[in-house]
Amino acid sequence: MSIRRLTPGERLTTSFPLQAYSFDETPRPADEAESMRDWLPYQEGNRTLVAEADGTAVACASAIPMRQNLRGAVLPMAGVAGLASHPLARRQGHVRDLMHQLLDEMLDEGHVLSALYPFRPSFYERFGYVGLPAPRTATFPPDDLAALLRVKLPGELVWQRTGAGYDEYAAFHDRCLVQRHGFAVLPEYRRIRVRDDDNRWLVTARVDGVTEGLLTYRIDGYGGTLEGGHLLATSPLARALLLQFLARHVDQVERVSVVVAPDDLPELWATDLGVVCETRVTRPDESAPMARVLSMDALAGLPADAGCCRVELTGDRWLAGTYLLDGTTGQLEIRSRASVGAVDPPSATLTAAGLSALAYGALDPAEVVVRGLGDVPTDAMLELRRLFPRELPYLCASF
């Protein structure tokens, strides 16, 4: 078995058929493969590896060069997608080998973080990934926002299709990337599909001429549902403007649904608002995202409270080693084993998933222990809480 990187043109006949078998309704008409050619430009910059046996592709895996905010730092992140192996070649270690090489290569190119949507989280926990919160869907009748219609709000709404409004859409996502922990964006060659598909409405809220909120949506018919995407707002005023816009659909649609961040509180948006907030996580297709730290460089310089802990990272291809994590300057400093001996701080042992859970703010150190992702004595827990205060990440991007 050998592993090699595909050229973009080879995808059509090599990785796409494996992925189509794994993720789509099959079998398909024999000539339908050609229709997937339209999808090629959106994969152009991906790194796609295949495992081949006797010249035939038996498994494939791709990484998308993305960017993600980790506690305020925008860092290169490898979005892993399209893992598939041929049904006759499963459970032979092909995907494990592909994952190792894929992440080796992405790290060499500077991707210090990685994220994915798992078919089964325990499969990826062994590769150092940990679960992040899933976004929630808030569903409500637009009538319940009627009171908002009487409020005079400064600012303006702009309504267009996603094709026409793409530049504003992209610029606002880039702004959220800088502002929101966990937020990730796709590379331009992939994101631009939103413009090319042009199949959703885009409403933006501008305050003093600056975009502060955004929602894309579709309506499935008169008396039906206004199905919104992520309701993104960098200010309460912008969110109120968007909700006011949704309220104007009273008597047109029966219900509105929007996707909100895990820490958003729709029940506080308006008095008398009846709202159902739902998080659906099922296997294999409705998954919460997972992420991992691929290099300790990702943590250097992050804001931290004054804590100090020696951490031994075990069983990981990329992070194994002993480090001193020091937050006494207000910024995380990472020192490798050589300088650990000089001080004697509390010590903890963590898996890569355990460290990732703390870095992403997804779990408390006590939960890391309960979940079997580390051995953390009480004194080290106190230090780690100072170094990695709980902060809920919001990935937002789907890939």
Ligand SMILES: CC(C)(COP(=O)(O)OP(=O)(O)OC[C@H]1O[C@@H](n2cnc3c(N)ncnc32)[C@H](O)[C@@H]1OP(=O)(O)O)[C@@H](O)C(=O)NCCC(=O)NCCS
């Ligand atoms: C999931 C899938 C990619 C795994 O591929 P594979 O080539 O069988 O995986 P590997 O043989 O490299 O497995 C690596 C390890 O995970 C284990 N494993 C594989 N599939 C597993 C599963 N469904 N559940 C739990 N463990 C699993 C293997 O036993 C192996 O363990 P080991 O390291 O102790 O030997 C493959 O079954 C597939 O194509 N499924 C359909 C598409 C899909 O779900 N893709 C993933 C999208 S996120």
